[in-house]
Amino acid sequence: MGRQPCCDKVGLKKGPWTAEEDQKLVSFLLNNGQCCWRAVPKLAGLLRCGKSCRLRWTNYLRPDLKRGMLSEEEEKTVIELHAELGNRWSNIASHLPGRTDNEIKNHWNTHIKKKLRKMGIDPATHKPLQPAPPPLPQDPAGSPEAEKIVVTAVTPGHEAFCTDDVPMAHLLDDIVFPGDVAAPSDGVTTAYSLDQSSSGSSSSYSASAAASSSGGGSVDGEWPDLPPMMMDWPESMWQLEDVVTGRTPWEFEDPFLTYQTTALFDHQETWTNSMIELF
DNA sequence: AATGAGGACAACCGCGGTGTT
DNA sequence: TAACACCGCGGTTGTCCTCAT
Numbered sequence: 001m002g003r004q005p006c007c008d009k010v011g012l013k014k015g016p017w018t019a020e021e022d023q024k025l026v027s028f029l030l031n032n033g034q035c036c037w038r039a040v041p042k043l044a045g046l047l048r049c050g051k052s053c054r055l056r057w058t059n060y061l062r063p064d065l066k067r068g069m070l071s072e073e074e075e076k077t078v079i080e081l082h083a084e085l086g087n088r089w090s091n092i093a094s095h096l097p098g099r100t101d102n103e104i105k106n107h108w109n110t111h112i113k114k115k116l117r118k119m120g121i122d123p124a125t126h127k128p129l130q131p132a133p134p135p136l137p138q139d140p141a142g143s144p145e146a147e148k149i150v151v152t153a154v155t156p157g158h159e160a161f162c163t164d165d166v167p168m169a170h171l172l173d174d175i176v177f178p179g180d181v182a183a184p185s186d187g188v189t190t191a192y193s194l195d196q197s198s199s200g201s202s203s204s205y206s207a208s209a210a211a212s213s214s215g216g217g218s219v220d221g222e223w224p225d226l227p228p229m230m231m232d233w234p235e236s237m238w239q240l241e242d243v244v245t246g247r248t249p250w251e252f253e254d255p256f257l258t259y260q261t262t263a264l265f266d267h268q269e270t271w272t273n274s275m276i277e278l279f
Numbered sequence: 280a281a282t283g284a285g286g287a288c289a290a291c292c293g294c295g296g297t298g299t300t
Numbered sequence: 301t302a303a304c305a306c307c308g309c310g311g312t313t314g315t316c317c318t319c320a321t
Contacts, residue, residue: 016289016315038306054307055290090309101309106288284320291313298306 013047017056021046025053026061059102066098070107078104079112083126 013021028044034057037050046053070078074096081092089101089108096104108123116123 014291036306051307052290058308059289087310102289105310110287282321284318286318287316289313289315292311294309294311296307296309299304300302 011047012041012049012052014052017060021048022056022061025056029057029061030063055102059100064098065100070096070099070104074099075107075112078108079116079126082108082112082123 017025024044024046025040028040032043037054040046040050040053041048044053048056077096078092081095085091087105089105093099093101093104113123116126117129120129121127122129
């Protein structure tokens, strides 16, 4: 013979908890402490099963819980731990006092996943999303618009993408090539400018250098000859983001972007090889 | 103002490990 | 040792809210 069943599920209430139920549960647990969840609903006067009570308490009513959005520091911690532990939410939550596994899981699914994808990082693997193969030769070339379509249609092409994802490579749409008119009007570095002496990086490649080394710049709507330095992907990636945000990479304080840097450097070789194939 | 789509989050479901009888 | 319940976990669903049309 085993244990007694935890509760008779017939006649038990389900769905959202009312304020009155919360009050009963909190009052009971604060007075009696956590003991046997099976007994809690009966003793607290609730028409809920013990499991539901436990969940409500641990995820919402516990007095030591933090409420509200995760801080940037907490998000950074979650990402780092997820890279290490995977979807072990309870384990991750144990590193964040006052946060629950459910809360972290929800935050991951609704916020962090999107942010990482938008930055070109696969949230499942924490590696850069794979670039797609180059366009087929029979694709119509010519108009800038046609070129744009080819780029956007092909780059996200890996089946792993959901339709609502914003793949990193989509940002290629926003690249301003040397010779194109629109440099950011506020003087922020262009897509090609890798002149980042302040970053401590060894890379240094300016827009003017790009224009000269690629034979005087590109024709509108065509891919320019890519200088070798463009294969230096981590920095180049930052510049793609830069075009959209209008900020230089080293200005970012967002932990996600810090993380992006780390992730990209970790996989720089993969990226370089992929991009050589792509171009 | 009505309504539909999408986002956010609380709650539920089902499974595996562990404990109890 | 077998049978069963408890507990905790991760995945999924349901509901509410906001925003765009």
